[in-house]
């Protein structure tokens with residue numbers, strides 16, 4: 001790489017008024033460096049005034065919490081948030097009304113708007129969409145649901161359009177011109193999805209660039225971590241901030257770009273440049289032991305970045321295990337190895353797909369939440385999903401987010417009347433929603449530990465009583481499919497099958513949910529031989545994310561790394577051995593090391 005300056009993760013840069021890009025591999029200390037850089041700017045920059053702050057954008061809310069914690073006493077002058085939350089607070093919430101009813105054809109109930117949520121094509125939304133688009137003939141509701149939930153805003157020149165992911169098309173004949181009608185159904189209720197935040201922000205800032213001048217005054221510095229996973233709409237917005245006067249700094253690793261399905265690409269990061277930008281590289285890996293770093297370097301052989309380890313005293317081998325149709329045995333084997341090596345600190349088991357995570361968690365193979373939704377006509381499913389997500393977040397020590405989630409589950413219309421599954425004509429204010437949410441969370445944290453084995457009917461009844469004493473009425477479950485479902489389904493099953501959008505303490509996760517995290521021991525659980533082939537013949541710069549996903553997973557390990565593979569042929573097995581990976585078998589002795 002040309003004109004690149006190598007720095008250490010604890011090194012201060014002197015030209016803090018230039019745009020910058022920091023490129024570094026996993027465990028190099030990017031986040032550590034960013035936190036120190038923010039402190040440096042706060043201490044020394046002359047362009048930060050009383051009312052201005054530094055904006056620090058992270059990819060996840062867990063990432064934001066971590067940075068806030070590390071900033072300690074410095075956090076008052078820093079707004080640390082995800083790009084969605086930053087743009088929602090600073091652009092969408094205050095200015096979205098400007099777009100209503102103009103030639104964009106956008107009509108959002110701004111008053112009922114309360115944050116942004118996942119795009120879930122629930123029954124009412126599907127019904128509304130079919131009604132608006134008059135396309136009842138499109139069958140296969142499961143496929144349609146997946147198609148609509150995967151919709152993304154794509155930037156093409158000056159146009160932004162709503163498009164499906166290629167893998168969701170599955171022969172469905174849906175007119176692209178009908179897609180905005182799906183969004184419209186939500187917007188009319190004041191519901192906007194995460195991806196809509198980007199769309200609205202882009203449209204607002206494009207139409208009213210004067211807002212940018214105001215934002216640049218408020219945020220003279222804008223830093224973005226994990227920028228390799230930024231999509232093209234975000235890239236454009238960030239460039240607008242830079243052109244309008246903010247000092248922009250982006251940090252990332254092209255080899256860890258794993259969100260192509262959301263429109264991110266490693267090229268967008270590699271090619272990202274701003275006028276007079278300084279480019280820095282941090283070379284070492286401070287996280288992982290020697291063998292792990294060797295394997296990581298092998299995977300990114302085609303790249304410019306070769307890491308050296310700092311942790312020379314961590315020299316554990318990298319192991320592989322072959323599965324013979326018994327995942328439980330593999331997991332036991334991994335724990336046995338941890339014990340054998342004295343690894344008693346944290347661990348994580350990583351898999352590519354949600355289904356594998358479910359299998360490893362012994363969860364139900366039937367999608368119980370979908371059955372719930374199908375069985376009910378009073379929209380209990382999103383309500384219960386919301387409050388139980390809140391409960392799980394609280395158990396994950398994320399109280400503030402938990403309360404937000406419950407507040408959102410207490411949906412009301414523009415006249416502030418509670419929606420289903422509450423009875424009609426019950427007025428609620430935002431303040432009461434919040435106090436109800438706090439009470440409900442306390443109640444669930446206190447009670448659910450003892451109640452997990454009860455059937456849903458009983459849990460729902462206890463909820464009904466909870467609200468009744470607070471003068472709010474939930475509809476009763478009396479008969480029909482929902483009654484049968486409620487009598488047959490335990491709360492434990494519902495909780496086990498509820499995956500959080502982000503997880504902080506789960507021991508079994510998808511690779512995407514382990515981004516940025518680190519563990520003493522990692523088991524990467526591969527179910528597909530193609531992944532093993534990618535491991536032995538990696539392509540880190542490829543258009544698809546396959547090799548990079550493996551790379552992200554492997555680089556989460558500090559000391560012990562194990563890879564579980566499906567049954568291998570001799571050639572593949574020998575190839576792994578030639579890469580210095582040690583086979584660990586159920587008879588406990590690592591093959592070839594006894």
Ligand SMILES: Nc1ncnc2c1ncn2[C@@H]1O[C@H](COP(=O)(O)OP(=O)(O)OP(=O)(O)O)[C@@H](O)[C@H]1O
Nearest residue numbers: 009010025026027028029030031032286287516517
């Ligand atoms: N200068 C430093 N001094 C001491 N420890 C450091 C330093 N820099 C980083 N570390 C430690 O090294 C580990 C990796 O750092 P960090 O999480 O910042 O890496 P990263 O580059 O953001 O990694 P990834 O891209 O994999 O998320 C962490 O445990 C961090 O506390």
